[in-house]
Amino acid sequence: DAGVTQSPTHLIKTRGQHVTLRCSPISGxxxxxxxxxxxxxxxxxxxxxxxxxxxxxxxxxxxFSARQFPNYSSELNVNALLLGDSALYLCASSLDRGGxxxxxxxxxxxxx
Amino acid sequence: xxxxxxxxIHITVSEGASLELRCNYSYGATPYLFWYVQSPGQGLQLLxxxxxxxxxxxxxxxFEAEFxxxxxxxxxxxxxxxxSDAAEYFCAVGERTNDYKLSFGAGTxxxxxx
Numbered sequence: 001d002a003g004v005t006q007s008p009t010h011l012i013k014t015r016g017q018h019v020t021l022r023c024s025p026i027s028g029x030x031x032x033x034x035x036x037x038x039x040x041x042x043x044x045x046x047x048x049x050x051x052x053x054x055x056x057x058x059x060x061x062x063x064f065s066a067r068q069f070p071n072y073s074s075e076l077n078v079n080a081l082l083l084g085d086s087a088l089y090l091c092a093s094s095l096d097r098g099g100x101x102x103x104x105x106x107x108x109x110x111x112x
Numbered sequence: 113x114x115x116x117x118x119x120x121i122h123i124t125v126s127e128g129a130s131l132e133l134r135c136n137y138s139y140g141a142t143p144y145l146f147w148y149v150q151s152p153g154q155g156l157q158l159l160x161x162x163x164x165x166x167x168x169x170x171x172x173x174x175f176e177a178e179f180x181x182x183x184x185x186x187x188x189x190x191x192x193x194x195x196s197d198a199a200e201y202f203c204a205v206g207e208r209t210n211d212y213k214l215s216f217g218a219g220t221x222x223x224x225x226x
Contacts, residue, residue: 004155033213042116042202042216043156056213090155100146101214103156 002026004093004104012110013081021076021107025093031055032074033101034066035090043090049074050096078109086111114139114205118217125193126225133188133220135203144206145186146214147177151199159201162186173197198224 005024013019025032031050035043045058049068068074072093078085088108092101117136125131137143144163148156160171167179177188186203200221204214 035214040218042204042218043214045213045215048213058213092156100158100161102158103148105155108153 004091004102006089006091006104006107008107009105010108010110012112015081015083015111017081018077018079019081019109021078021089021091021109023074023076023091023093023104025072025074025091026102029093029095029102030072031094031096031101032068032072033092033094034074034076035092035103036060037088037090037106039087046076081111083111085109114143114207114215116203116205116215116217118201118203118220120220121218122221122223124223124225127195128192131188131190131193131197131222133201133203133222135186135188135217136184137186137203137205138184139205139207141208142181144208145177145179146204146206147171147175147186147188148202148204148216149173149199150202150219156202159188193222193224195224195226198222 007022033048034046037043047066048056052068063079066076088106090106092103094101115138146161147159159175160169162169162179169177200219202219203217
């Protein structure tokens with residue numbers, strides 16, 4: 001079975017640009033969460049979606065937004081990129097609103 | 113708000129020796145607790161989780177963890193370490209009342225020497 005897939009795996013953006021990261025959850029998983037992991041730190045919660053509704057939002061500015069589609073895949077959008085947005089962005093899915101999350105391999109974003 | 117502390121930033125252990133990684137949490141209610149492992153450049157792999165019941169939890173790759181409510185701890189152990197266990201380990205607490213949003217510790221890097 002395919003795990004959580006994220007695309008792209010790496011990308012480089014310039015300050016001020018916007019970026020869209022994509023995530024496909026494990027088949028049948030209805031809950032998707034996004035995390036930001038800055039080098040040397042633990043992941044920080046950004047968003048959680050369940051059944052296409054936002055269920056939780058972490059302490060991130062409004063430049064960060066996300067959505068979940070009818071097939072439960074998800075996008076994370078970041079506008080007006082800053083150097084500090086450089087990080088590994090992880091997507092995780094779960095069968096329901098609780099339980100252990102399965103993480104993807106992440107998207108490495110570098111802002112220059 | 114909940115928080116997780118992993119007191120050890122880096123641990124070096126000899127292959128075949130035992131390993132214990134410490135995790136302390138702060139949470140106002142009964143927590144959901146997790147241990148994840150991350151190899152360089154990779155995502156997170158779930159080692160084990162505690163939701164309720166037996167406080168000694170068995171996981172994959174020979175790892176186990178013990179939930180001690182009185183000490184607010186969830187330490188991870190492995191009796192005999194293999195070179196492939198070299199990685200970064202993260203402890204996380206999930207909020208039962210917030211759709212189980214995970215809060216992670218800063219991680220412990222494990223180096224295995226031959």
